[in-house]
Amino acid sequence: MIFKKPKNTLEGHGKFSVASLKNYNQKSFDDELSVECLKCKKNLSSSELADTMYVCPYCHYHFLLNVRRRINNICDKNSFEEFDKDMASFNIIAFPEYDKKLRNAQMESAEKEAVVCGKCTINGYPAAIFVMNPYFMMGSMGTIVGEKITRLFELATEEHLPVVGFSVSGGARMQEGILSLMQMAKISGAVKLHSDAGNLYLCVLTDPTMGGVTASFAMEADIIIAEPFARIGFAGPRVIEQTTGKKLPEGFQSSAFLLKKGFVDDIVDRRRHKKYIGRILKLHVREGAF
Amino acid sequence: MTAYERVSQARAKGRATTVDYIENIIGNFMEMHGDRRFADDGSIIAGIGTLGDMSVTVIGVEKGKNVKERGLRNSGSAHPEGYRKALRQMKLAEKFCRPVICFVDTPGAFCGVGAEERGQGQAIAENLMEMMTLKTPIISIVIGEGGSGGALALAVADEVWMLENSVYSVISPEGCAAILWKDGSKANEAAECLKLTAEDLLKFEVIEKIIPEDEKIFKTIKQELIRTFEKNKSEKELTEKRYKRFRKIGAPK
Numbered sequence: 001m002i003f004k005k006p007k008n009t010l011e012g013h014g015k016f017s018v019a020s021l022k023n024y025n026q027k028s029f030d031d032e033l034s035v036e037c038l039k040c041k042k043n044l045s046s047s048e049l050a051d052t053m054y055v056c057p058y059c060h061y062h063f064l065l066n067v068r069r070r071i072n073n074i075c076d077k078n079s080f081e082e083f084d085k086d087m088a089s090f091n092i093i094a095f096p097e098y099d100k101k102l103r104n105a106q107m108e109s110a111e112k113e114a115v116v117c118g119k120c121t122i123n124g125y126p127a128a129i130f131v132m133n134p135y136f137m138m139g140s141m142g143t144i145v146g147e148k149i150t151r152l153f154e155l156a157t158e159e160h161l162p163v164v165g166f167s168v169s170g171g172a173r174m175q176e177g178i179l180s181l182m183q184m185a186k187i188s189g190a191v192k193l194h195s196d197a198g199n200l201y202l203c204v205l206t207d208p209t210m211g212g213v214t215a216s217f218a219m220e221a222d223i224i225i226a227e228p229f230a231r232i233g234f235a236g237p238r239v240i241e242q243t244t245g246k247k248l249p250e251g252f253q254s255s256a257f258l259l260k261k262g263f264v265d266d267i268v269d270r271r272r273h274k275k276y277i278g279r280i281l282k283l284h285v286r287e288g289a290f
Numbered sequence: 291m292t293a294y295e296r297v298s299q300a301r302a303k304g305r306a307t308t309v310d311y312i313e314n315i316i317g318n319f320m321e322m323h324g325d326r327r328f329a330d331d332g333s334i335i336a337g338i339g340t341l342g343d344m345s346v347t348v349i350g351v352e353k354g355k356n357v358k359e360r361g362l363r364n365s366g367s368a369h370p371e372g373y374r375k376a377l378r379q380m381k382l383a384e385k386f387c388r389p390v391i392c393f394v395d396t397p398g399a400f401c402g403v404g405a406e407e408r409g410q411g412q413a414i415a416e417n418l419m420e421m422m423t424l425k426t427p428i429i430s431i432v433i434g435e436g437g438s439g440g441a442l443a444l445a446v447a448d449e450v451w452m453l454e455n456s457v458y459s460v461i462s463p464e465g466c467a468a469i470l471w472k473d474g475s476k477a478n479e480a481a482e483c484l485k486l487t488a489e490d491l492l493k494f495e496v497i498e499k500i501i502p503e504d505e506k507i508f509k510t511i512k513q514e515l516i517r518t519f520e521k522n523k524s525e526k527e528l529t530e531k532r533y534k535r536f537r538k539i540g541a542p543k
Contacts, residue, residue: 087542093485093494097470143540150537172438174461174469177485178496181438181460182539185446188418189533196423212460214411215399215439220419234411234439235401239465243401253406263409 043044057159064134081129089144098175109135117152123278131166139169142176146183153190162200167218171211184216190260191220200284226255226264293481299455300434308393314508327434328342331372332362336379347378347383350393367400370413384426389519392430392444399440415442421446425525451499459486482502
């Protein structure tokens with residue numbers, strides 16, 4: 001699959017505006033659009049990208065992926081059952097402009113919050129699943145994200161289900177102040193109880209996974225895999241450059257860097273996720289535990 | 291006092307740091323170094339001692355009192371090995387049934403190349419997870435700055451107390467202002483918005499107690515610690531209560 005020859009070179013397509021680039025994978029298939037790969041700069045068509053799960057067929061760059069597309073890619077057909085769909089944040093500490101930001105995020109993403117949680121089967125194996133949304137305030141974690149993921153782990157503990165998670169986040173959502181920070185501890189507690197009960201938790205780190213999400217549930221999984229070219233870290237590169245006054249080396253905080261340093265189990269191409277996760281789930285089936 | 295004045299107080303030179311609290315509250319303190327994996331992090335002091343007639347484990351972030359000390363202590367910004375050292379001591383506390391006292395005073399976990407290479411995020415995450423079910427009592431006291439994840443990594447506790455002029459926040463007011471308004475000098479306004487004072491946090495039920503900063507402060511803390519640790523709870527009760535403590539934060543009413 002990875003070595004498949006690109007279909008065509010798509011000559012003659014015009015450049016793409018930034019605004020529509022942001023929504024490239026939310027448009028319907030009928031709108032044939034041209035997208036420039038952010039890495040190799042080749043022109044790609046939106047239908048071609050949809051066929052390749054939004055991976056550049058030339059350089060394998062992984063574009064941001066809409067939550068619903070991710071769920072369709074991973075879950076068996078019609079198996080996904082969503083939880084807490086309508087749970088939405090409100091301006092809990094009366095932070096200026098937050099109401100407006102939330103409304104915009106909800107409109108842009110057509111979702112209520114930055115994470116979608118539910119239950120599904122993956123290649124026939126049941127799992128609880130959460131998928132974070134890069135189009136909702138860059139997947140930042142506030143109280144509702146914390147609550148939804150905590151509930152998912154609690155349900156998975158009760159029903160002895162493995163949890164499969166996809167992280168993408170700029171970190172804790174500062175507009176909810178200390179309450180966002182506390183979600184790190186809250187989710188970690190639920191992950192621990194799920195783990196202590198002998199259940200599997202697999203997390204896929206996607207671009208970007210930073211800050212309070214890296215420093216909590218993203219790094220707490222039994223098996224951690226990363227998408228190629230994802231940026232994963234605690235502190236943002238700009239902050240590190242400012243603190244240390246040094247230019248950062250090429251590839252710093254990339255998934256390859258984390259693999260080399262021993263913090264992820266493997267790097268797995270998006271197009272192989274379903275098969276990979278299905279195999280892992282198969283190896284962890286808890287029938288008649290001994 | 292405005293929120294930013296509290297921030298300035300919490301960071302003020304000459305303010306008591308972890309070493310002062312240990313000296314005045316803990317008897318026969320013996321420091322234990324190193325995380326057994328990579329190095330000893332000077333930003334975090336860990337060790338054992340007595341609180342009244344109880345054996346206790348004490349862990350605290352130390353900023354240092356002068357330029358030289360601040361160099362050695364990295365101004366209280368710990369590396370992953372600091373959090374791993376803390377966790378190692380907590381595990382020993384669990385083994386030997388000693389309560390744990392944490393003093394929090396940090397601008398945040400260190401942002402640097404080495405810290406990232408050695409898994410700053412992973413180190414903090416592991417502490418959050420392990421502390422939640424640690425089978426021994428934990429009390430954390432924010433004595434100055436409670437800077438984000440670096441503070442939380444020592445504050446997954448049964449009770450969290452804050453000094454009157456301490457602050458505890460998801461991001462520094464400067465960082466918040468830089469992101470929101472692209473202007474780090476608007477830290478004043480950001481501090482107001484973030485709701486990071488002890489009063490705010492008590493209102494949100496994120497902390498249990500505010501300790502007044504008067505001349506009796508060490509005595510107050512010592513008495514309160516002894517009183518709290520003397521309430522005997524079973525291990526199960528203890529960890530269940532700790533889980534619920536965090537579970538309710540941000541849960542829709």
